[in-house]
Amino acid sequence: MGKRAFLCLLALLLLLPPLLSSCFIVINRPGEDTTAPPAGETRPPDTTAARAALPDPAGEEKKAAQERLSSMMTRDMNGLSLIVSTSSANLLGLEEGETTTLSRARYEMMEEIKEKYNAKILAIEPENGDPLTGLREAKTAGIYYADLFLLPADQVGALALAGYLTDLSSAPFLALSADYYRQEAIRSASSGERIYAVSGAAAEDPDRYACLWYDRTLAEARSLSLCDAVDAGAWTVEALLSAVKAVRAEGEGAPAAILSRAPISVFAEDLFLASDFRYSYVREDGRSDIFEPRGRAETFAGRLADLASGAFAQDGTPLSDGAFLDGGALFCFGHLGDKRDFSVRAHDLCPLPLPKMDESQPDYVTPPDGTLYFSIVSDCANIAESAVFIDALNCRAYGQMREEYLSEFLNYFARDERSVDMVERIAGAVSFDLCCVFGPSLPDLHAGTAEVLTAAANGESLIYRYNAAFYKALLALYTVTGG
Numbered sequence: 422m423g424k425r426a427f428l429c430l431l432a433l434l435l436l437l438p439p440l441l442s443s444c445f446i447v448i449n450r451p452g453e454d455t456t457a458p459p460a461g462e463t464r465p466p467d468t469t470a471a472r473a474a475l476p477d478p479a480g481e482e483k484k485a486a487q488e489r490l491s492s493m494m495t496r497d498m499n500g501l502s503l504i505v506s507t508s509s510a511n512l513l514g515l516e517e518g519e520t521t522t523l524s525r526a527r528y529e530m531m532e533e534i535k536e537k538y539n540a541k542i543l544a545i546e547p548e549n550g551d552p553l554t555g556l557r558e559a560k561t562a563g564i565y566y567a568d569l570f571l572l573p574a575d576q577v578g579a580l581a582l583a584g585y586l587t588d589l590s591s592a593p594f595l596a597l598s599a600d601y602y603r604q605e606a607i608r609s610a611s612s613g614e615r616i617y618a619v620s621g622a623a624a625e626d627p628d629r630y631a632c633l634w635y636d637r638t639l640a641e642a643r644s645l646s647l648c649d650a651v652d653a654g655a656w657t658v659e660a661l662l663s664a665v666k667a668v669r670a671e672g673e674g675a676p677a678a679i680l681s682r683a684p685i686s687v688f689a690e691d692l693f694l695a696s697d698f699r700y701s702y703v704r705e706d707g708r709s710d711i712f713e714p715r716g717r718a719e720t721f722a723g724r725l726a727d728l729a730s731g732a733f734a735q736d737g738t739p740l741s742d743g744a745f746l747d748g749g750a751l752f753c754f755g756h757l758g759d760k761r762d763f764s765v766r767a768h769d770l771c772p773l774p775l776p777k778m779d780e781s782q783p784d785y786v787t788p789p790d791g792t793l794y795f796s797i798v799s800d801c802a803n804i805a806e807s808a809v810f811i812d813a814l815n816c817r818a819y820g821q822m823r824e825e826y827l828s829e830f831l832n833y834f835a836r837d838e839r840s841v842d843m844v845e846r847i848a849g850a851v852s853f854d855l856c857c858v859f860g861p862s863l864p865d866l867h868a869g870t871a872e873v874l875t876a877a878a879n880g881e882s883l884i885y886r887y888n889a890a891f892y893k894a895l896l897a898l899y900t901v902t903g904g
Contacts, residue, residue, distance in 0.1 A: 479828050482820035483526070490533060490817045494594070498540040498806050506552050507571035509793060510544035512626055513814075522832075523825045530817050538809065553579050556798070567798055569807045571624060574792045577610050578859035578901075581617040587797040587804060589616040594808045601819035609853040610794055613903040618794035618858075621815035627826050627848045628758030629791025631691045633661070633776070637769040637836075639676055639751050643667070647773055648839045651846065654780055658696060658724050661752070661776045665728060668751050677750035679732045681739035687790070688732065688739075688754055689725055689874040694788040695775035696721055700856035700870040701898055709902040711856070711869060711894055714887045721778060722877035729878040737879065745770070756791065757844060764834040771840045774847050787851045794858075823848060859901045866901075869894020 505513065514527025535542060545567060547555040552570060559566035570580070580586050589595055597607060597619065606620035635647055645664060650656040661679075668678040681688050694700075698718060704710050712718060732754070733739055745753040748768035753759075763770040774785040795811045797804055826848070831841045860867040869890035877883040 479522075479526070479821060479824040482824045486530075486817050486819060486821045487533070489819070490537065490813060493537075493813055493816060494809075496538055496806070496809055498538050498809075500539055500541060501803065501806055502541040502543050503569065503803060503807060503810055504543045504545060504565075504567040505569055505571055506545050506547055506555070506567040508546050508550055508573075509571055509626060510546065512571065512623065512793070513542060513544055515542060515544055521829060523822070523829045526821065526825045527818075530814075530821075534810070534813050534817060538806075538813065540806070540810065542810070552576060553583060553585070556580070556585055565802070568801045568803050569798060569811065570618075570794075570796045572618070572794050572796065574609075574789055574794060574853075574858050575861040577618045577794050577796060578862040580796070581610070581612065581615075582859070582862055582901075585799050586617045587799050587801060589619060589797065589808075590614065592797065592808045593805050595619070595812050596816075599812075599816070601815040603851070603853070605853040606789070606792060606794070609789070609855045609858050610796075611855075612859075612901045618796040619811065619815075620792055620794045620853075621818070622820070622822060623811075623814040623818035624793040624795060625818075625822065625848070626791065626793060627823075627844065628756065628760075629793075630757050630847050630851065631687075631695075631775060631788050631790065632755065632757055632772040632843075632847050633774075634745070634753045634755055634759065634763060634770050634772055636676075636745065636748060636751055637771050638748065639768070643751075648771070648843060651773060651785070651843065654777070654784075656773065656776050656785070657779050657782075658692070658721065658728075658776045659779065662724050662727055664751065665731065669731060676748075677731075677740070677744045679728060679752040679754070680742045680745050680750045681732045682742050682753060682755040682759065683739060685729055685733045685737040685739070685878050686871060686875040688729065689878040690871045691754075691788040691790060692725060692728075692775060693718075693721065693874050694852065694854065694857075695786045696778035697782045697786050697852075698778075700854050700860070701902075708904055709898055711866075711891070711898060714873070714883045717778070719883055722874070722883040725874070725878050726880045730880070733878075737875070757847065760830065760834040769836050771836070772843050772847065774843065774850065785846060785850050787847050789851055789853045789857050792851060792853065792857075855901065856898070863897040863900070865890070865893040866897035869897075 507513070511524065512527065514524065514529070514531035517528055531542065552572065553576070556566050589597070597616070602619050602621040607616060610616065610618035640647055647656065650660060665678040668675055698712055698721070701709060701711055714722070742753055744750040746762065746766055748766070757772060774787065777785055797807045801807055827841055827845055830844050835841050856866060856870050860870055869887070873883060873886045873890065876886045
């Protein structure tokens with residue numbers, strides 16, 4: 422039973438005593454004591470006693486987070502203004518006027534940090550969403566650009582390879598092994614012994630996480646219990662493909678089987694990573710390598726092409742998702758942030774984690790494409806202060822912000838507890854891959870990994886495309902890992 426389902430049951434149990442006591446009708450005979458029950462009978466429950474407060478997961482995590490922040494080193498920054506370059510300023514909680522419970526929690530968190538360290542935090546947004554160009558132009562003009570970045574994974578590699586990021590392995594005050602950082606994320610943003618970025622609780626934005634939405638109304642009409650399949654570990658690519666084929670076989674008048682809100686390249690890459698594959702890995706001899714497509718990966722590519730054949734037009738663009746919004750499609754590939762569009766529809770549209778490759782896969786995996794990272798500019802004038810800020814922010818956010826997100830999803834977007842259980846699985850299963858950070862900046866590495874899958878989704882030979890790009894991709898990988 423999910424934690425939130427348990428809380429609802431607990432609330433019901435706490436309400437039972439007054440409901441039952443209101444049904445008692447006591448008729449006293451003349452002379453009977455009306456203040457005590459007859460011998461052998463028990464008195465009804467005392468409904469005047471104060472009831473125990475329901476547990477509040479977000480409140481409990483908040484208290485623990487505040488205690489952690491209080492125990493951290495105090496450093497007076499004398500009103501210093503730290504500049505953060507980011508297109509995700511909402512995660513920093515800088516706007517007091519925000520109205521959601523999650524945004525208010527972020528604002529409160531930031532106020533505590535600014536007060537503790539006597540600092541000001543300013544956010545700037547890179548022009549056209551391109552921090553590398555903005556930083557280069559600022560350096561050419563002799564202008565101080567920013568102290569630190571909060572960046573999507575695919576922008577970290579370009580800045581790192583251009584020499585614009587500080588090596589965080591030597592930065593002071595960063596507790597890199599702490600629970601509030603994701604160690605796999607740190608490794609994915611490292612080159613040799615250098616650590617260019619960290620990802621932790623304060624950089625988490627579940628709205629960015631990929632998922633597969635489904636129409637519960639259409640699914641139940643076809644006797645598909647998809648959340649139960651997830652719980653049983655049976656939600657696999659084959660299970661998805663079987664459902665898709667069954668809907669397609671219904672013929673004229675049937676709903677669409679699967680649609681997508683993203684291009685085929687994103688669809689292919691995310692399903693691949695969710696199937697517990699890795700673009701890059703370390704061999705037993707310590708050398709880095711890229712994935713081998715034969716066998717299991719080749720089987721995956723065949724299933725991917727079958728799925729994509731009904732979800733995309735010939736040019737690789739996704740078919741309209743309007744049918745899904747109006748209850749005319751069973752599945753739609755998207756992100757948790759789609760909840761704002763989907764929650765207001767008449768049909769019950771619910772998120773699922775992306776499927777496993779097969780039931781032997783240990784657990785579900787959420788692709789890292791929406792992951793954000795903190796990094797410090799290489800010529801930062803306030804390296805120590807930036808490191809203190811990154812550490813304090815992730816420490817303070819740990820635990821509470823995830824719970825706040827789940828609570829907000831339950832109260833404003835979910836139709837039932839099961840949807841929140843699925844969101845919790847998705848948010849807790851993010852994995853990371855070095856190629857997702859550095860691949861977008863290294864065309865050969867990208868061509869030997871993500872582009873190969875796009876070709877396979879289009880029905881091309883995975884082996885042929887892979888073999889043509891393998892050595893160039895491997896050489897590009899070596900430029901990052903050092904061999």
